[in-house]
Amino acid sequence: MHKMLSCLRGRVRYVSTTLTPSARASETYTNPSSTPEPAVSTSPQNIAPEQRRILEAALRVDQAGELAANWIYRGQMVILGSHPKVGPLIQTMWDQEKHHLAVMDKLRIQHRVRPTILSDIAKTAGFGLGVATALMGKEAAMACTEAVETVIGEHYDDQLKDIETLSSSHPSVRILSTIIQEFRDDELEHLNTAVNHHSQRAPAHALLSTVVSCGCKMAIELCKRF
Ligand SMILES: [Fe+2]
Numbered sequence: 001m002h003k004m005l006s007c008l009r010g011r012v013r014y015v016s017t018t019l020t021p022s023a024r025a026s027e028t029y030t031n032p033s034s035t036p037e038p039a040v041s042t043s044p045q046n047i048a049p050e051q052r053r054i055l056e057a058a059l060r061v062d063q064a065g066e067l068a069a070n071w072i073y074r075g076q077m078v079i080l081g082s083h084p085k086v087g088p089l090i091q092t093m094w095d096q097e098k099h100h101l102a103v104m105d106k107l108r109i110q111h112r113v114r115p116t117i118l119s120d121i122a123k124t125a126g127f128g129l130g131v132a133t134a135l136m137g138k139e140a141a142m143a144c145t146e147a148v149e150t151v152i153g154e155h156y157d158d159q160l161k162d163i164e165t166l167s168s169s170h171p172s173v174r175i176l177s178t179i180i181q182e183f184r185d186d187e188l189e190h191l192n193t194a195v196n197h198h199s200q201r202a203p204a205h206a207l208l209s210t211v212v213s214c215g216c217k218m219a220i221e222l223c224k225r226f
């Protein structure tokens, strides 16, 4: 995990097209003063059916993952929100997940991708996981974050390779790639935060990590398809 963290750190996270160097690419979707441009309002029309399938699966699973992440943090906040140390930490990560979800919702609509039919299950499972791990203690809540963000960070990193196979030079594909890099780095920051706040001191850390990781990987495969 730490090896992956160091491997992935420091990669480009800014879009290199028409945005100012200091802007996060994803803010183009959430900043009301942004002017609509083809990169954020159109979808490539000239890609092969297989490439369209890759794009649709990517956006469907990413939107579902951000939805579930929001509900995990929501569940953790119910139990630990008033904790003086971890409450603000969890809130900060949740706020970033809210931004991720808002952007993924817009990307999904832009590229006309249907949402997963498993949205309600993702919300319920995420909320349950957040509450359950928070009830086990703040270290277990952080261990949950560590496991989830490891899987999601790897998922986004793998997905970048899939996006690179899209032959389209359409600007929406370029900005999507930049946003996935940006979100991957955010998820790895969350992972780092969890480790720095003693996730590995959680009771039955190895078992908890395995269960949460396997659940996340299974959910990713299901949401790609359904
Ligand atoms: Fe996220």
Ligand SMILES: [Fe+2]
Pocket: 069, 093, 097, 149, 186, 187, 190
């Ligand atoms: Fe995250």
